[in-house]
Amino acid sequence: MIAPRFDELIHPGTRLSLVALLASADWAEFAFLREQLGLSDSALSKQLSTLEEAGYVSIDRPIRDRRRRVRARLTDTGRSAFEGHVAALRQIVGSADLERIAV
Amino acid sequence: MQSQITPQEARAALDTIDRGRRRVIDEIDLPRWYWWGLALGWIALGYITDLKHPWLTAAATLVFGAVHSAVAQRVASGRHRTHQLSVSRELTGARTARLVIGSVASLAIVTIAGALAASADGARHPVTIASVFVAVIIVLGGPQLLAWVRRRAAQAGAS
Numbered sequence: 001m002i003a004p005r006f007d008e009l010i011h012p013g014t015r016l017s018l019v020a021l022l023a024s025a026d027w028a029e030f031a032f033l034r035e036q037l038g039l040s041d042s043a044l045s046k047q048l049s050t051l052e053e054a055g056y057v058s059i060d061r062p063i064r065d066r067r068r069r070v071r072a073r074l075t076d077t078g079r080s081a082f083e084g085h086v087a088a089l090r091q092i093v094g095s096a097d098l099e100r101i102a103v
Numbered sequence: 104m105q106s107q108i109t110p111q112e113a114r115a116a117l118d119t120i121d122r123g124r125r126r127v128i129d130e131i132d133l134p135r136w137y138w139w140g141l142a143l144g145w146i147a148l149g150y151i152t153d154l155k156h157p158w159l160t161a162a163a164t165l166v167f168g169a170v171h172s173a174v175a176q177r178v179a180s181g182r183h184r185t186h187q188l189s190v191s192r193e194l195t196g197a198r199t200a201r202l203v204i205g206s207v208a209s210l211a212i213v214t215i216a217g218a219l220a221a222s223a224d225g226a227r228h229p230v231t232i233a234s235v236f237v238a239v240i241i242v243l244g245g246p247q248l249l250a251w252v253r254r255r256a257a258q259a260g261a262s
Contacts, residue, residue, distance in 0.1 A: 011108075016116060020123025024191050032187035036126055064186065086120060089113040096110030 004091045005084035009054055014039065015047055022057065022074045023082050030070035048072055056081060124194075128256045131195055131249065132184040133203070137174065138245035141207070142238035144171070149214065149234025171207070179203040181249055199252050206248060210237050 010019050017037055022028060034044050051057035056078030060071045074082065144167055151163045181199040182190040217233030226232055
């Protein structure tokens with residue numbers, strides 16, 4: 001049972017989309033995230049830095065095909081925060097549905 | 104903070120999260136080269152079998168099995184279609200790899216049955232004929248199998 005906990009850091013639209021992608025993956029490369037979210041390099045870097053500073057995301061820089069890649073993954077802290085946030089959103093929607101039924 | 108967003112906003116946020124999950128589900132697949140490589144290897148193995156040199160057939164089967172095993176270990180989970188993403192194991196489950204390997208094993212039985220039927224019909228290269236038939240199933244049916252896995256993953260998330 002995951003405790004509902006609204007997370008202000010995750011909730012803003014772009015960051016929510018970013019964390020939602022990472023939550024379904026072990027890791028994702030910068031290029032994949034940029035393409036899926038339609039963000040510029042600088043905008044995505046900024047969002048990732050914010051999440052990394054909070055301890056929600058870790059960034060690896062493996063070398064493949066002689067090129068350095070940037071991979072992002074959710075940390076355990078980030079995954080817990082995301083799951084708590086989803087539970088909080090469901091709680092809000094669920095409460096509203098119950099109120100509507102009661103009226 | 105919870106009271107600061109409306110149920111409509113919460114619903115919209117959940118939709119955003121669901122879209123993110125579906126985008127990753129869309130990436131569940133095997134590389135196209137896997138199906139083509141498997142199909143061509145199948146035909147080659149069938150052709151070698153029709154040469155009727157038992158030692159050559161045994162060696163080719165061993166090489167085919169070893170190469171397939173090495174490749175399948177890396178790609179059969181459906182989590183690494185590209186180098187850009189590793190889909191979460193929770194999303195695909197362990198069943199994808201089992202499904203792919205099980206399907207390949209089933210096709211071996213289809214090949215044997217097809218070869219026996221072609222042989223009974225007097226064909227000169229019965230195993231090759233059966234292998235070409237199975238290769239077509241692999242190339243056409245493999246991607247369909249993974250499409251089914253993606254639908255299952257999407258349904259599991261929706262339920």
